[in-house]
Amino acid sequence: MDMRAHQQVSRHDQMPPRYLRMPHVEPGMRVGLFGGSFNPPHQGHALVAETAMRRMGLDQLWWIVTPGNPLKDHSNLASLGSRLRQSEAIATNPRIKFTAFEAALGLHFTAQTLRYIQKRNRGVHFVWIMGADNLAAFHHWQNWQTIARTMPIAIIDRPGSTLSYLSSKMVKRFDHARIDEDEAALLPLRKAPAWTFIHGPRSTLSSTKIRNTQAAQ
Numbered sequence: 606m607d608m609r610a611h612q613q614v615s616r617h618d619q620m621p622p623r624y625l626r627m628p629h630v631e632p633g634m635r636v637g638l639f640g641g642s643f644n645p646p647h648q649g650h651a652l653v654a655e656t657a658m659r660r661m662g663l664d665q666l667w668w669i670v671t672p673g674n675p676l677k678d679h680s681n682l683a684s685l686g687s688r689l690r691q692s693e694a695i696a697t698n699p700r701i702k703f704t705a706f707e708a709a710l711g712l713h714f715t716a717q718t719l720r721y722i723q724k725r726n727r728g729v730h731f732v733w734i735m736g737a738d739n740l741a742a743f744h745h746w747q748n749w750q751t752i753a754r755t756m757p758i759a760i761i762d763r764p765g766s767t768l769s770y771l772s773s774k775m776v777k778r779f780d781h782a783r784i785d786e787d788e789a790a791l792l793p794l795r796k797a798p799a800w801t802f803i804h805g806p807r808s809t810l811s812s813t814k815i816r817n818t819q820a821a822q
Contacts, residue, residue, distance in 0.1 A: 655698065672685065
């Protein structure tokens with residue numbers, strides 16, 4: 606565990622050890638990976654998770670609470686333990702598994718995390734899940750094209766992103782790898798690169814808005 610990871614884990618408020626391990630899976634399972642800082646988590650996140658599980662028939666969804674987004678300011682970042690507890694409070698589906706194993710391993714970038722997960726869970730069908738609002742900056746993520754080539758990606762609709770996603774660099778670069786939304790249930794079984802855009806109920810909540818409202822009070 607590197608020093609930054611140790612500092613994050615030291616702020617966990619007696620976080621149970623189970624949070625620092627990857628959830629248990631079996632070969633053949635379909636598992637969604639939903640990662641983020643969740644600072645704070647809200648019902649919009651839960652809606653994305655539920656939509657992904659329902660449309661792709663997932664056996665599990667890993668709600669991965671990260672030590673912190675490398676592209677964002679960490680000055681207002683709540684403790685890892687706090688963000689995990691808040692996440693569990695709003696997403697109660699038993700198929701959702703909450704984890705912060707990245708902090709224990711010193712993993713800071715999605716490309717690293719996905720390679721690690723695949724290497725240690727052979728035979729499991731993983732799919733990366735992201736809200737459409739993340740597409741605008743996706744090409745700034747470290748090794749973003751590697752991410753797209755590592756596992757299938759399910760992009761879940763978010764307010765204000767239904768049309769703007771068409772101009773994203775990720776969509777343009779991997780347009781050939783798009784599959785029809787009607788075949789979303791097959792996405793976890795596809796070889797990367799493969800992605801789809803899934804429409805569904807949307808929430809206007811955002812972590813940034815919540816933090817700004819709290820700061821103004």
